[in-house]
Amino acid sequence: CRVFDVQTTVTGHGPPLVFLIMEFLDGESLEARLRREPLPFEEASAIARQLIHGLSAAHAAGIIHRDLKAANVVLIATPGGPRAVITDFGLAREQSPAAGLTQSLFATGAIVGTAAYMAPEQLQGRSVTTAADIHALGVVLFELVTGRHPFEGDTALAVALRRLSGPAPSPREIVKGLDRNWEAATLACLEADPARRPPSAEAVLAILEGAGPRRPLVSRRTLAAAAALIITVTAAGTLWKTRPTRNPEAERHFKVGEEFVRRRSAADLKNAVSEYEQAVRLEPTYADAWAGLATAWAAIANFTLGDSAIALPAARRAAEKAVALEPNSPRAVGILGYIISIDVKRWKQAEPYLLRAVRLDPKRAESRLWYASFLGKSGRSREAIDQILTGLQDDPASLTLNQQLAAEYIRTGEFEKSLDVARELVRLQPFQDLGYLAAARAQEFLGLYDEGLESCRLASRYMTGPALDSYRACILARRGDRAGRAEALRIAVRLEELWKQGKFEAGLLAKVYATCGDYPRALRILEAGVRANEPSLLGNLLNPTFRPMFEDPAFLDLAKSLGLDSAFFKAVK
Numbered sequence: 001c002r003v004f005d006v007q008t009t010v011t012g013h014g015p016p017l018v019f020l021i022m023e024f025l026d027g028e029s030l031e032a033r034l035r036r037e038p039l040p041f042e043e044a045s046a047i048a049r050q051l052i053h054g055l056s057a058a059h060a061a062g063i064i065h066r067d068l069k070a071a072n073v074v075l076i077a078t079p080g081g082p083r084a085v086i087t088d089f090g091l092a093r094e095q096s097p098a099a100g101l102t103q104s105l106f107a108t109g110a111i112v113g114t115a116a117y118m119a120p121e122q123l124q125g126r127s128v129t130t131a132a133d134i135h136a137l138g139v140v141l142f143e144l145v146t147g148r149h150p151f152e153g154d155t156a157l158a159v160a161l162r163r164l165s166g167p168a169p170s171p172r173e174i175v176k177g178l179d180r181n182w183e184a185a186t187l188a189c190l191e192a193d194p195a196r197r198p199p200s201a202e203a204v205l206a207i208l209e210g211a212g213p214r215r216p217l218v219s220r221r222t223l224a225a226a227a228a229l230i231i232t233v234t235a236a237g238t239l240w241k242t243r244p245t246r247n248p249e250a251e252r253h254f255k256v257g258e259e260f261v262r263r264r265s266a267a268d269l270k271n272a273v274s275e276y277e278q279a280v281r282l283e284p285t286y287a288d289a290w291a292g293l294a295t296a297w298a299a300i301a302n303f304t305l306g307d308s309a310i311a312l313p314a315a316r317r318a319a320e321k322a323v324a325l326e327p328n329s330p331r332a333v334g335i336l337g338y339i340i341s342i343d344v345k346r347w348k349q350a351e352p353y354l355l356r357a358v359r360l361d362p363k364r365a366e367s368r369l370w371y372a373s374f375l376g377k378s379g380r381s382r383e384a385i386d387q388i389l390t391g392l393q394d395d396p397a398s399l400t401l402n403q404q405l406a407a408e409y410i411r412t413g414e415f416e417k418s419l420d421v422a423r424e425l426v427r428l429q430p431f432q433d434l435g436y437l438a439a440a441r442a443q444e445f446l447g448l449y450d451e452g453l454e455s456c457r458l459a460s461r462y463m464t465g466p467a468l469d470s471y472r473a474c475i476l477a478r479r480g481d482r483a484g485r486a487e488a489l490r491i492a493v494r495l496e497e498l499w500k501q502g503k504f505e506a507g508l509l510a511k512v513y514a515t516c517g518d519y520p521r522a523l524r525i526l527e528a529g530v531r532a533n534e535p536s537l538l539g540n541l542l543n544p545t546f547r548p549m550f551e552d553p554a555f556l557d558l559a560k561s562l563g564l565d566s567a568f569f570k571a572v573k
Contacts, residue, residue: 001025001074001087025085027077030140031070034147041179043081044144047073049205050084055137056201058086059095059130066091066128068136069117070143094363095130115159116149120192123164131194137204138168138189138197145182146174150190167192181210250283254292261296266305272296276318287325291332294319298339302535304505312535315339330361338370341377342535348563350374358387365391365398372404377538379565381411397428406438410445411542418442433463440471445544449479466498470508474545477515488516499525506532507540514545522546523554530558538562 005021030047033039039047051073058065067088075082115123119135122128142150150169151162168190172178185207191197198204257275260268276293280286297315301308316339322332337353340346354371361367368391375384388405392398402425409418419442425435436459443452452475459468469491477488492512498504506529514522529537541559549555 001085025074025076025087027075027082027085029071030073030075030084033075034070034143038147039144041145045182045208046081047075047084048141048144048208051086051137051140052201052205052208054084054086055133058089058092059133059201062095063089063092064095064128064130065089065133065136066093066122067114067117068133068140069114070140071114073140093128116151118163119194120164121194129194130200131197134189134197134201134204135191135194137201138186141182141186141189142168142171145178146171148174164192181208246286247282250279250286250289253279253282254286254289257289257292257296261292261299264299264303266300269296269300269305273300280321285325287322287329287332290318290322290325291329291335294322294332294335294339298335298342302342304503304534304536307502308533308535312339312343312533316343328360330357330364330367333357333360334364334367334370337374341370341374342538344530344533344535344537344562347374347377347538362390363394365395365401369398369400369404372401372408373539376404376408376411377542379542381408384408385412399425399429399432399434402428403434403438406442407539410441410544413544415442415445419446431462433459433468436462437468437471440475444471444475444478447478449475466495466504467508470495470512473512474515477512477517485516488512492516496525505529505536505540506534507537507543511540511543511545514549519549519552523549523552523558526555527558530562 002023003020004023006018007021008016008018010016051068055065055068065086067090068086072086072088074085074087076085077083117136117139119128119132122132139150142148149159150171151159153159153162168187170183171186172180172183185198185204188196188198188207189204198207253275257272257279260272260275263269273293273296276289276296279289280293283289294315297311297318300306301311301315316336319332319336319339322329323336326332333353334357337350337357340353341350351371351374354367354374357364357367358371368387372384372387372391375381375387385405385408388401388408391401392405395401402421406418406421406425409415409421419439422435422438422442425438427435429435436455440452440455440459443449443455453472456468456472456475459471473488473491473495476484476491479485492509495504495509495512499506499509506525510522510525510529513519513525526537526541541562541564546555
């Protein structure tokens with residue numbers, strides 16, 4: 001079904017409404033047509049070929065339909081015969097490492113589809129590929145000539161058991177004298193083992209036209225496989241795998257924790273830790289709650305909102321527990337990689353975890369963000385930018401991805417691009433500090449000092465604290481006048497006292513001193529930050545502010561002790 005455009009409108013109630021402009025289909029479903037009367041073979045053949053071409057186009061675009069059935073095919077009357085249109089891609093997924101998961105929008109671990117058309121691997125909650133669509137196509141081919149399903153039963157569960165307990169019947173058992181090629185194509189599609197089905201829709205067409213193997217290889221499934229299937233059944237015949245029974249109170253604490261962890265203030269993160277801890281105390285096998293707990297502790301460590309000597313090990317323990325419970329969870333694997341990446345002593349070991357999280361779910365913005373952050377502080381900002389831009393294709397409004405993109409453009413010296421991204425951040429979310437701070441940093445390097453100070457003033461409407469003071473101090477110091485530099489140094493002294501109390505980041509403090517031209521003091525603070533294993537240090541070290549220090553042997557020794565390649569600093573010089 002063709003989509004002509006995507007539009008947005010403001011309703012005056014809530015966020016803007018996004019809507020599709022699609023073609024109008026004036027016809028009836030294939031299911032309704034088959035209920036009314038059998039199809040002549042010539043008409044069935046023409047419809048089958050159109051469905052094969054449509055399915056082939058979807059697969060070529062990287063889409064698995066996951067719910068192909070007669071009810072989702074609309075027949076439009078035309079002078080040359082019915083036009084068959086595949087509709088309802090509501091359960092469709094992109095072909096990717098994550099596409100094989102049987103999770104849906106509706107429930108964790110849900111198996112979605114319509115029982116009469118579902119392949120055995122769908123019914124069992126296993127990996128789903130285009131082979132599942134080929135199986136559904138086989139059911140439709142069976143229906144087109146027989147008017148019935150190959151696996152029938154009074155309930156969806158009965159249908160599933162029939163599908164899992166034996167091979168598909170031949171349509172020739174019902175329609176005597178049926179074309180042998182049609183029989184061969186149908187039974188090939190209905191193979192229980194996905195590896196034995198035709199590898200593509202075009203291969204099905206080749207069998208129909210006599211160019212492919214005509215003799216089907218029949219495989220059998222045992223009743224034991226069916227007995228292993230634990231499902232519940234909806235009235236419409238859609239199957240759902242039973243979700244793990246969760247303690248309702250544990251689930252409530254988890255959901256509250258999810259809200260607190262998004263806010264990122266010290267008080268909110270402390271509340272998040274408390275909520276997640278109560279969730280895992282009530283439900284020790286709750287992997288998402290363990291991953292949430294890891295995220296909260298990691299934020300506390302990274303933003304110096306608590307003692308990193310306590311927060312970082314706590315974060316890692318929680319992440320390792322989450323991965324042990326769900327080894328293929330992109331959230332669990334990703335947060336473990338992120339926690340390793342902010343550990344000054346181990347950060348170089350993070351890449352395999354971060355890369356695996358991206359591969360497990362390429363559309364997860366958080367995974368792209370964490371991997372890009374690692375690449376950026378490794379001196380691989382071009383790779384980081386590629387990761388971010390890929391993530392933004394799926395989630396263009398992601399605040400965190402846009403914020404990281406602005407930071408990477410600072411590292412590469414593309415300050416105008418950084419400012420453009422910052423302005424987009426402000427447009428996306430004018431009531432948060434992120435965009436204004438990103439703009440202030442870019443304006444500092446572009447010499448737009450008055451604009452940068454104004455961006456800091458705008459940010460102060462949504463945040464207060466030493467981090468904002470450090471942005472102001474850097475702009476004042478870089479402006480170059482005596483009054484500005486004196487004010488910057490006064491701010492630096494105040495921030496240093498907070499840093500000594502463990503309430504501020506070494507990297508940001510060192511930036512202020514470096515901008516003021518006090519490079520020896522900046523270096524001493526960076527060295528102290530390394531000794532204290534301050535997580536945020538790595539993300540700051542390659543900032544252009546420190547470029548005048550890139551020839552200092554002591555600075556290069558510090559970078560080398562962190563595992564950074566000296567070639568990066570030579571290239572920047």
